[in-house]
Amino acid sequence: MFAISLGDDGAELRPLEPRHAEAYLAHIDRSRAYIGRYIALPDFATDLPSATAFLQSYADKAATDSGRLYGIWQGPELVGGVLFRTFDAASGTCEAGCWLEEAAAGRGLVTRAMRLLIDWAVDERGIHRVEWIAASANTASINVAKRLGMVRDGVLRESYLYRGVRHDMEVWSVLAPQWRELRDSGRFEPPAAQR
Numbered sequence: 001m002f003a004i005s006l007g008d009d010g011a012e013l014r015p016l017e018p019r020h021a022e023a024y025l026a027h028i029d030r031s032r033a034y035i036g037r038y039i040a041l042p043d044f045a046t047d048l049p050s051a052t053a054f055l056q057s058y059a060d061k062a063a064t065d066s067g068r069l070y071g072i073w074q075g076p077e078l079v080g081g082v083l084f085r086t087f088d089a090a091s092g093t094c095e096a097g098c099w100l101e102e103a104a105a106g107r108g109l110v111t112r113a114m115r116l117l118i119d120w121a122v123d124e125r126g127i128h129r130v131e132w133i134a135a136s137a138n139t140a141s142i143n144v145a146k147r148l149g150m151v152r153d154g155v156l157r158e159s160y161l162y163r164g165v166r167h168d169m170e171v172w173s174v175l176a177p178q179w180r181e182l183r184d185s186g187r188f189e190p191p192a193a194q195r
Helices: 018-030 048-063 109-124 139-147 176-185
Strands: 011-015 068-074 077-088 093-100 129-135 151-162 165-175
Touching (some): 018 048, 018 068, 018 077, 068 109, 093 109, 109 129, 129 139, 139 165, 165 176
Parallel strands (some): 093 129
Antiparallel strands (some): 011 068, 129 165
């Protein structure tokens, strides 16, 4: 198993696999309402069998090279995760996403983890376009896209029906040449005109 340090605070990025179902379910249970404000992730892990099935679905995606799932661990405790919800190396596109417990928010964990994933996707796998799709009201997620230097492509008005409410969804993206330029310059915040 591998673990990649996310900095000097002891946080690590590690694979999140079916064998972690108990830790994953405990993590979701600790922050079910917070995580579920804008995404249905907690709905897919209501008990151990459903948590295992969700993690297995991403193990299957990894096996077919169509998605990936990683946990953000603080010591022995899972506190969040990042993923490629979709991954199409042949067309050079993927959709990235994240979630985090409320207690772990505000420390840059997701941004640091996503930088590692985007580096891998662009440099190792030849991905040209990384997308980020988030509810307009999900400021924390939108702020991650901004910190990653992504550009807002547009808004899909009332396109996502979630818990009886229609949400506007924002589509953000970064292209490989833009990513390399931002990374190499050390500047990840976009110019004010793109915010």
